[in-house]
Amino acid sequence: MNIEIGNEKRFFDFIKNLDEKDKIVLISHVDLDGITSAKVVNAVVNADNVKILQYDEVDEKLAEKLKIDGYTKIIISDMYVEREEILKAMESFAEILILDHHPSKDWNSDKTTHLKAEEGYCAAYFCYSLFNKVQNIEKLDWLVASACIADFCNVKNREWIKAIFEKYGIQTGGYMNKLGFAYDDISKSEIYRVQWDLGLAIIFFRDNLKRVFESIGESFGDIGDLKEHSSKIEKEVERAMDEFEEKRIEFEGGYFFVFNPRFNVGGLVSTMISTKYPDKTIMILSEKENGYSISARRQDGNVDLGLFLKQLLQGLENARGGGHRQAAGAYFMKKDLPEITKRIGLQR
CATH class of the missing domain: 3.90.1640 (inorganic pyrophosphatase (n-terminal core))
Incomplete structure (x- = not known):
């Protein structure tokens, strides 16, 4: 190393x-x-x-x-x-x-x-x-x-x-x-x-x-006793996975999904989905009080997600993000959701 x-x-x-x-x-x-x-x-x-x-x-x-x-x-x-x-x-x-x-x-x-x-x-x-x-x-x-x-x-x-x-x-x-x-x-x-x-x-x-x-x-x-508390989270992850398959929106090279989880499972859900679709950029947006967090994953590494998110958020108020090539995270304000969807050219 x-x-x-x-x-x-x-x-x-x-x-x-x-x-x-x-x-x-x-x-x-x-x-x-x-x-x-x-x-x-x-x-x-x-x-x-x-x-x-x-x-x-x-x-x-x-x-x-x-x-x-x-x-x-x-x-x-x-x-x-x-x-x-x-x-x-x-x-x-x-x-x-x-x-x-x-x-x-x-x-x-x-x-x-x-x-x-x-x-x-x-x-x-x-x-x-x-x-x-x-x-x-x-x-x-x-x-x-x-x-x-x-x-x-x-x-x-x-x-x-x-x-x-x-x-x-x-x-x-x-x-x-x-x-x-x-x-x-x-x-x-x-x-x-x-x-x-x-x-x-x-x-x-x-x-x-x-x-x-x-x-x-x-x-x-x-x-x-940590294992005793896992079942509630598993149910939330399972619900999110099912909802992703029903409501995901396709954009060039990946899938975009917005949800409002009971627990903070966005990172885990994006990781699980990316193992199923390793050649896709997975963007999971979790709704927060004043904005959205993004958990982005891509297993094949063909897109540098840290750079991708930094460029996606450029110029947006109170936005921040970065990370690794295959896994990255970000946050932006709710008012900027239309601009985010515009920048990645979403298509149904």
């Missing part, structure tokens, strides 16, 4: 210089990759506080709160920072470590250490590969493998994941999830079930993600 931004020496220097006087906050993303990254990092640094946040929650208001709370070190995992102003605000009172895999500017400075993994590796695996050199944290390898599968980042590190399967005696026999989708090769496994249940729990406990973070243990598959 190549490091495209930054270098290991600066990472090791940052970790080596942590001491008991530091007050450390760990910030990570709201999906399984982000929560797993936080578990991996925290197994070594034992942060004073862990915050599981959306991208747009990392802003100047957060920086001001962290300053008031007296944090001297900020560790950010699985989160890309878009604006320099946010980092400058944080650098005024703390040193920062960013470990990520999203396309990004190089934010390295005297106060910020920024490392980015090459495309194809998830943040959890990147964090694990670094922190396992500081301290043996192989007890979390099963969780990291789950995050790799959940993030569709299980190809470049295929041999490592196979070794994890062998370690735990996991068979790769045919597995079909509860919504009827078969997954090939290593995803046909017990680890797939673990990441599926964790993914549903993350949606169910959206307003209390610390509950998910704290429920994950060290032994293989130890996720406490």
Whole structure:
């Protein structure tokens, strides 16, 4: 795995210089990759506080709160920072470590250490590969493998994941999830079930993600009682999948679908649909209070979705978006829905 931004020496220097006087906050993303990254990092640094946040929650208001709370070190995992102003605000009172895999500017400075993994590796695996050199944290390898599968980042590190399967005696026999989708090769496994249940729990406990973070243990598959809450989310996903087939709108190269879910299942639904239509750009719009969120997926990688969404939203008020080539997300205001549909040339 190549490091495209930054270098290991600066990472090791940052970790080596942590001491008991530091007050450390760990910030990570709201999906399984982000929560797993936080578990991996925290197994070594034992942060004073862990915050599981959306991208747009990392802003100047957060920086001001962290300053008031007296944090001297900020560790950010699985989160890309878009604006320099946010980092400058944080650098005024703390040193920062960013470990990520999203396309990004190089934010390295005297106060910020920024490392980015090459495309194809998830943040959890990147964090694990670094922190396992500081301290043996192989007890979390099963969780990291789950995050790799959940993030569709299980190809470049295929041999490592196979070794994890062998370690735990996991068979790769045919597995079909509860919504009827078969997954090939290593995803046909017990680890797939673990990441599926964790993914549903993350949606169910959206307003209390610390509950998910704290429920994950060290032994293989130890996720406490999180699985008990999955059925409600499965029903919502199943409803959305059926509704997509009935109400999707075709545009050149893909499908467009707007719905108003009870739970925040847009990302999961778009991922599930994209496995069924791998050569299509899938755009799932979830209605919010003042706007719409977009979950975009395309499995064959023939469209750079991060760039696609940035161009789609260009010039729109309070719009933001970006991500990877095969998976990206965005938000725009309700008044701009007609402009969005115009820009992608929707056809029934």
